[in-house]
Amino acid sequence: MKKYVLPLIVLAYTFSVSAQEKAEPWFKDGEAQIVPAFEDAKDWIRTDLWVETTFDTDGDGKPDRMHVDVTRPKQTETDGLKLPVVYESSPYFAGVAPEVEGAFHEVHHEIGALEKEIVHPSVTRRGERPIISNSQIKTWVPRGYIVLHSSSPGTGLSQGSPTVGGDNESLAPKAVIDWLNGRAKGYTTPYGTEEVKAYWTTGKVGMTGTSYNGTIPLAAATTGVEGLEAIIPIAPNTSYYHYYRSNGLVRSPGGYLGEDVDVLYDFIHSGDESKRAHNNKVYRDTEIKNGIDRKTGDYNEFWAGRDYLNDMKPMKAALFMSHGFNDWNVMPEHSYRIYKAAEEMGLPVKIYYHQKGHGGPPPFSMMNKWFTHYLFGIENDIEKGPKAWIVRENDDNGNPTPYADYPNPDAKNVMLHLKATSKNEGMLTAEKTKKQGTQTLVDDYNFSGEALSQLESSKNRLLFMTPILKEDLHLSGLSKLNIKLASSKLAANLSVWMVSLPWNTDKDAKITDNIISRGWADTQNYKSITESEPLIPGKFYDISFDLQPDDQIIPAGQQIGLVIFSSDSQFTLLPEPGTILTVDLDETTLEIPVVGGKKAFKKAVQMH
Known part of the structure; x- marks a missing residue:
């Protein structure tokens, strides 16, 4: 006598119908399915x-x-x-x-x-x-x-x-x-x-x-x-x-x-x-x-x-x-x-x-x-396979791209140095250039980070940009600022934006379209976040901190910009304008997490 074995699909169907008749949970493709007997509120x-x-x-x-x-x-x-x-x-x-x-x-007052x-x-x-x-x-x-x-x-x-x-x-x-x-x-x-x-x-x-x-x-x-x-x-x-x-x-x-x-x-x-x-x-x-x-x-x-x-x-x-x-x-x-x-x-x-x-x-x-x-x-x-699922730019939130982990395992930190080109602007470059000296900025919360990122020149911020990208550049992980600066006062806010330029000025654009990452620090906490002390005006201090994590593909034709300013009108205390920050360009760097590392960065900016 022949033995007939039901195909798996029939067995699954039979089980699902049976489960629904019994008003029990049932599963398909690893997911709990709607049980009609449980639907009526x-x-x-x-x-x-x-x-x-x-x-x-x-x-x-x-x-x-x-x-x-x-x-x-x-x-x-x-x-x-x-x-x-x-x-x-x-x-x-x-x-x-x-x-x-x-x-x-109230946020309109002096720090401390x-x-x-x-x-x-x-x-x-x-x-x-x-x-x-x-x-x-x-x-x-x-x-x-x-x-x-x-x-x-x-x-x-x-x-x-x-x-x-x-x-x-x-x-x-x-x-x-x-x-x-x-x-x-x-x-x-x-x-x-x-x-x-x-x-x-x-x-x-x-x-x-x-x-x-x-x-x-x-x-x-x-x-x-x-x-x-x-x-x-x-x-x-x-x-x-x-x-x-x-x-x-x-x-x-x-x-x-x-x-x-x-x-x-x-x-x-x-x-x-x-x-x-x-x-x-x-x-x-x-x-x-x-x-x-x-x-x-x-x-x-x-x-x-x-x-x-x-x-x-x-x-x-x-x-x-x-x-x-x-x-x-x-x-x-x-x-x-x-x-x-x-x-x-x-x-x-x-x-x-x-x-x-x-x-x-x-x-x-x-x-x-x-x-x-x-x-x-x-x-x-579900517990196996890729650990990280990231929605790529312009994709729907329901369509994330899988990666082995976050940050991307292929991301390596690339150290960028500051190179002065004019009074409050300069370049971000993977090659260190000595004797760049210092640049200054004047604190004024009346200028937002968004405005400071777009102004061609401003005494209220420093702006350093990479060359125009010839190829897309994938960033994944934490960027880190290492900065040496002096303040004209006992205390000062420090705000940093990483942006993609030129700014998207379309009427439907959001400010976040151009934000890569942000970071803030109290200059008085140059030692640690548990200990602050008044600054000695004019004395230089070394401060290092991470910016917010990100995973973003910066498209060809854009430039990565580092905006350094003091009070951030959207986030920080807002003291009276006038504090002067002086940045030592030779001792200030930005580390960015590039998928493919320094080789990928140099290729994107056409460096040899």
């Missing part, structure tokens, strides 16, 4: 609860409880189906503070000057139980996941206080994941004793979110909590120092001049009004006020405690980072530094970079495979 079970944590930050003598909502297919109740969880946590779900004049720090007190707006909580948020639900519940949301400490109906990066913001999502795995208690009410059990889950959790919501998955992962299998942070803030400071310099995130940790604290503090006075006194007006040190901008214990790079040792979750190279709010170094550390630890890692601004998730298929592999255990090879 009317059949979803939506509840909320409070999970008990291990901390008390609102001072009432009881462990703070986090408000959590759950959305799950009805089959987790009727059929005993157990599913993994996609979890997003946020301080924004319950609303944020209104715009109030004086709520941001005392500042007046800011105004503290109050947040009115919004939202109705049991729904905290609808994010992620339509995407993941039909594909066989349970979706959870929680408000972070001191926001919404979660107890406790915001700390803006303090330990409780890591321990809060940890407690929720512990509850999902039977290690923490959940309750039906904020202060009651009736318990809620998570009997409907496998206990495997994936976290994702954007910006602050992308920071929290990393915060949770640094606790090493069992059950958190995979995270996809999108444009996460991984260090509050790197968000509000830069190499000792007080720097604002792009678009938010004068913001700092205390401003963000007020912005999110939507929790119990009866607890706000205590929270403000203990955290905002004491810990945060004493810690942020806007006078010096130095890195200290306060900032170290809000830098997740320092907390990564326990981490074991698979990490899929996502960021934009032109994100000048949460800058691309935030993802880069964590990605490289996780890679060195031997964790499963991937990174996705696009050429646009803040936000922007990886292609959904990649996210689906990441969670499918780590939460359902489906073999789909």
